Amino acid sequence: MGAAEPKQDVFQAIADPTRRKVLNLLAGQEMPVNAISGHFPMSRTAVSKHLRILADAGLVQERKVGREKRYRLQPEPLLELKRWLAYYERFWENRLSVLKHLVEAEEPGESGSGSSPALGLKAAEPGGRP
Template identity: 60%
Template sequence: MATTTAKHDVFQAIADPSRRKMLILLADEEMPIAAITECFPITRTAVNKHLQILSNAGLVTSQRVGRETRYKLHPEPLTEIKGWLSFFEEYWDDKLSALKNFVEEENNQ
């Protein structure tokens, strides 16, 4: 049974703010690279490199339509991040409860 692994780690792929913004742009619609490039103050070549990293991590798919390449969000790999973050929710909940108790005690004094 063959397993396909992403060339780039999903965490590494979303580490860059430009790539996170690209994922948000692609969440609602499929877009050609020219339209994506218009949303960033970087070159088309740089946008293409970012899209390649997202593609290698399995976060976007691309399809040739005529002379342009269109990109689309493929959100399934983000479940890895959701799972990792959910582990820490317990700690956040504990800290928030402690903060709430502290604030309530301060207000009662």
């Protein structure tokens, strides 16, 4: 692979749980396809297809060592995913800030009964019903 544009979208490539597991395996070391396929209940050919999709997205790089192909992680394309997720992180942080404020505002010794309209939560009554 070179500096050519990826043929696969990074988001589509990592959408499959098998491909995410392949990336996890390759995060620590370069591996041949036989070693990778030993971690999955599928044929070597099926694993090779997953590797091809990851390579097309620029997420793995292959090199030939004798008759064997070895694969290693190329994490740079994951920066696109990180930037995309960073935008939405503010929504999670906002919810956690509201929750923290509500918990800290509750007086000590209070049983926590009542409701929390900011989060859309309603405490259960003693009988177990909201």
